[in-house]
Amino acid sequence: MESLILFIWRTLFAWFAAVRDLLFPRGCAGCDAPDEVLCPACRTLFSQPCIRVLPDSHADRCYACSLYRGFVRHAILAWKDHSDEECDSVFASFLAGLVLTVLGATRPRDTAASSLVLVPAPSSVSSMHSRGRWQTLPLVKAMQHDLRGYGLQVEVKPVLHLEGVKGKSVQRTGASGRSERIAGHVRVDETFIDDDSLFIIVDDIVTTGTTMGHCATSLHQAGAVHVIGVALACVESEADRGDVRHM
Ligand SMILES: [Zn+2]
Numbered sequence: 305m306e307s308l309i310l311f312i313w314r315t316l317f318a319w320f321a322a323v324r325d326l327l328f329p330r331g332c333a334g335c336d337a338p339d340e341v342l343c344p345a346c347r348t349l350f351s352q353p354c355i356r357v358l359p360d361s362h363a364d365r366c367y368a369c370s371l372y373r374g375f376v377r378h379a380i381l382a383w384k385d386h387s388d389e390e391c392d393s394v395f396a397s398f399l400a401g402l403v404l405t406v407l408g409a410t411r412p413r414d415t416a417a418s419s420l421v422l423v424p425a426p427s428s429v430s431s432m433h434s435r436g437r438w439q440t441l442p443l444v445k446a447m448q449h450d451l452r453g454y455g456l457q458v459e460v461k462p463v464l465h466l467e468g469v470k471g472k473s474v475q476r477t478g479a480s481g482r483s484e485r486i487a488g489h490v491r492v493d494e495t496f497i498d499d500d501s502l503f504i505i506v507d508d509i510v511t512t513g514t515t516m517g518h519c520a521t522s523l524h525q526a527g528a529v530h531v532i533g534v535a536l537a538c539v540e541s542e543a544d545r546g547d548v549r550h551m
Pocket of ligand 1: 337
């Protein structure tokens with residue numbers, strides 16, 4: 305009986321989704337081209353990996369799929385601020401590809417680790433309330449699936465948490481203000497840390513590098529030896545001090 309109800313529910317849901325898509329076809333999250341979650345041209349924009357310097361951190365650098373600008377910026381904001389959850393798996397595939405690129409580029413140092421641990425960048429409680437979810441968590445879960453498809457040993461461990469931080473903003477505070485806001489508020493579940501794995505912090509946007517830097521340092525202080533950071537996009541600093549370069 306239960307399976308029949310489930311079958312009817314799924315059939316109705318699929319039917320409603322088909323009608324919805326017919327009446328209200330979606331556009332590309334980046335450029336709004338019709339009938340695409342992300343059109344081929346916008347997907348290409350996420351394949352421009354770059355390296356961002358992280359000041360004062362255990363990990364001196366992090367990696368991003370692209371620069372945060374144009375249609376890349378538009379797509380990430382559609383996902384982040386307008387709940388375009390259909391982008392989850394698409395963005396995760398970009399990040400998984402970036403991880404593979406980084407592992408290939410950094411052999412053998414980081415790949416000396418026996419397994420990969422994906423760590424979603426923490427969100428403040430108020431941010432999770434306003435967005436209704438921990439944005440980076442579905443990304444890392446989909447990444448885990450993709451990377452396991454390449455035969456890698458991959459775990460997801462949401463071990464980083466922000467405590468006592470009010471709000472979350474991108475490009476609304478300066479570097480020093482953001483650093484002060486985050487410093488001392490990153491908590492690590494140390495029971496899940498080992499010194500064999502490569503810990504990969506996954507964030508959406510690296511703005512000043514402060515959050516990623518504090519997260520990397522906190523993980524290191526908790527016992528993680530190998531730590532890197534990856535993100536969908538990074539912001540080029542206004543002063544263009546050479547803190548971003550393409551891979
Ligand atoms: Zn597009």
